[in-house]
Amino acid sequence: MTLRQLALASRAVAAESGRKAKIALLADLLRELGPAEAPSAVALLSGESQRLRTGIGYASLRDLPSPADQPSGQSSGRPAGPPLGVRETERELERIAEVHGAGSQAERRRLLTALFARATDVEQAFLRAVLIGELRQGALDAVVGDAVAQAAGVPATAVRRALMFRGSARAVAEAALTGGVPALAAFRLEVGRAVRPMLAAPAPDVATALERTGPAALEWKLDGIRVQVHRDGSEVAVFTRSLDDITARVPEVVEAALALPVRSAVLDGEAIAFGPDGRPRPFQETAARAASRRDTERLRAEVPLSVYFFDLLHRDGDDLVDRPGRERWAALAEAVPPGLRVARTETGDREEALEFFRETLALGHEGVLVKDPAAGYAAGRRGAGWIKVKPRHTLDLVVLAAEWGTGRRRGHLSNLHLGARAAGEPGLGPWVMLGKTFKGLTDETLAWQTAELLARETDRDAWTVRVRPELVVEIAFDGVQRSPRYPAGLALRFARVVRYRPDKSAAEADTVAAVREIAAAEGL
Numbered sequence: 001m002t003l004r005q006l007a008l009a010s011r012a013v014a015a016e017s018g019r020k021a022k023i024a025l026l027a028d029l030l031r032e033l034g035p036a037e038a039p040s041a042v043a044l045l046s047g048e049s050q051r052l053r054t055g056i057g058y059a060s061l062r063d064l065p066s067p068a069d070q071p072s073g074q075s076s077g078r079p080a081g082p083p084l085g086v087r088e089t090e091r092e093l094e095r096i097a098e099v100h101g102a103g104s105q106a107e108r109r110r111l112l113t114a115l116f117a118r119a120t121d122v123e124q125a126f127l128r129a130v131l132i133g134e135l136r137q138g139a140l141d142a143v144v145g146d147a148v149a150q151a152a153g154v155p156a157t158a159v160r161r162a163l164m165f166r167g168s169a170r171a172v173a174e175a176a177l178t179g180g181v182p183a184l185a186a187f188r189l190e191v192g193r194a195v196r197p198m199l200a201a202p203a204p205d206v207a208t209a210l211e212r213t214g215p216a217a218l219e220w221k222l223d224g225i226r227v228q229v230h231r232d233g234s235e236v237a238v239f240t241r242s243l244d245d246i247t248a249r250v251p252e253v254v255e256a257a258l259a260l261p262v263r264s265a266v267l268d269g270e271a272i273a274f275g276p277d278g279r280p281r282p283f284q285e286t287a288a289r290a291a292s293r294r295d296t297e298r299l300r301a302e303v304p305l306s307v308y309f310f311d312l313l314h315r316d317g318d319d320l321v322d323r324p325g326r327e328r329w330a331a332l333a334e335a336v337p338p339g340l341r342v343a344r345t346e347t348g349d350r351e352e353a354l355e356f357f358r359e360t361l362a363l364g365h366e367g368v369l370v371k372d373p374a375a376g377y378a379a380g381r382r383g384a385g386w387i388k389v390k391p392r393h394t395l396d397l398v399v400l401a402a403e404w405g406t407g408r409r410r411g412h413l414s415n416l417h418l419g420a421r422a423a424g425e426p427g428l429g430p431w432v433m434l435g436k437t438f439k440g441l442t443d444e445t446l447a448w449q450t451a452e453l454l455a456r457e458t459d460r461d462a463w464t465v466r467v468r469p470e471l472v473v474e475i476a477f478d479g480v481q482r483s484p485r486y487p488a489g490l491a492l493r494f495a496r497v498v499r500y501r502p503d504k505s506a507a508e509a510d511t512v513a514a515v516r517e518i519a520a521a522e523g524l
Helices: 003-015 019-045 058-062 086-097 104-117 121-132 140-152 156-166 169-185 206-213 251-258 283-291 296-302 325-335 350-362 443-454 512-521
Strands: 199-202 216-221 225-232 235-239 264-273 305-315 344-347 367-371 382-389 393-404 413-421 431-437 457-460 464-467 472-477 479-482 490-493 496-500
Touching (some): 003 019, 003 121, 019 140, 019 169, 104 121, 140 156, 140 169, 156 169, 206 350, 206 367, 216 350, 225 283, 225 305, 235 251, 251 264, 251 296, 251 305, 264 283, 350 367, 393 431, 393 443, 413 443, 431 512, 443 464, 443 496, 472 490, 479 512, 490 512
Parallel strands (some): 199 382
Antiparallel strands (some): 216 367, 225 235, 225 264, 264 305, 367 382, 393 413, 393 464, 393 472, 413 431, 457 464, 472 496, 479 490
């Protein structure tokens, strides 16, 4: 199959609003490709940009040859030479990503330029989307994973579980299409290989959360950096929620793991920086500390990190992923001293839960997690087992467009158009606008977001710049109101920017369903 056929198929998937229709289209495509080519298509379609990362930014991608630059006589838009194949394209991207050392940037650009010179306009648009990790065809791994299950004739749960442990949609697709369920069952938790973290769904208040879970465990929700810590003897690896290895940047976390009375372990937790007053520092300070690769010892002295663990997925050869939450916590309590565990209480009483919530906020933490003690660890999913509650309504939304500012904000993109994921609601499209805001933006944030949004521009008019839906921003708001101006009939009241979330992808943004639940709680 040619790359053009794959690119057109991706467009067709993006044009479908229904999740089932997307999955069916992709499944048909994978069957047509067969076991030899399908894994390569999955690698491209699932956005495995980590493995195929070229080190070339979006601005540089815009400067690569376009079909219009082809020699005269190529009026059809088909560059000279044989058409690009799907497997060939994946190999070329792998080759580019493997270039390292002195002069690597120039060599990568040369190879990428050569690849783009062979691509049509449709193929180039597809390649750009692959390389920046935004194909706009729906939740990438989730949709592609279910399509692999359909194409291979295996249960979707088996594919999802394999993805949880292996992380690579390509590897899982190859196993499913060639070996079926037995091959998928071979994927298990491995100490040293990051597991996709379990995520929490939002609730407007503690009472609503308890209605969903029944008697539950409540834990501090820390405003830090999610860390997954793997220990195998004297070897420790620390991964972020996006599965990036940050071991060398967080020596305090490594030391804490090595001090535990275990031979091997996989722990889930949060790294956070505290100020001299014992209260959490702003999230940006913790994030900057964990992101910096320079002079770790100096940064450690200036912004020391603490780590708190809240889950244990493996201990000394025993996998705990499928055990109920209460059993995983009991195992954690045996292996981890109290000073390294998040504060926790178990109750079914609303008043007791609310008091714990108030005490948590008084300490400066951002809220609580309400956890069903019977729930297993649903890695990579925002299931019903964990629910997050914050003192104000907050949602993680995607910036769809921005309007030019006036007055002192002239020259900056200011008023943000905010969207939630439609998540299968028919007729609403992939993104649903919920309102606008220019509040909560500092001068520094204005400058940053203007540069980031212009790099993602798709089109504009005199007032508004429309962008690819990639940037996730945490929005606080006072409530929800009915509004005929917006597609879902709802709008946010007094929305304001809390912070941008570069650690989250657009696929992790909140859904319209979460907004409807808040509206229902308010009697709308």
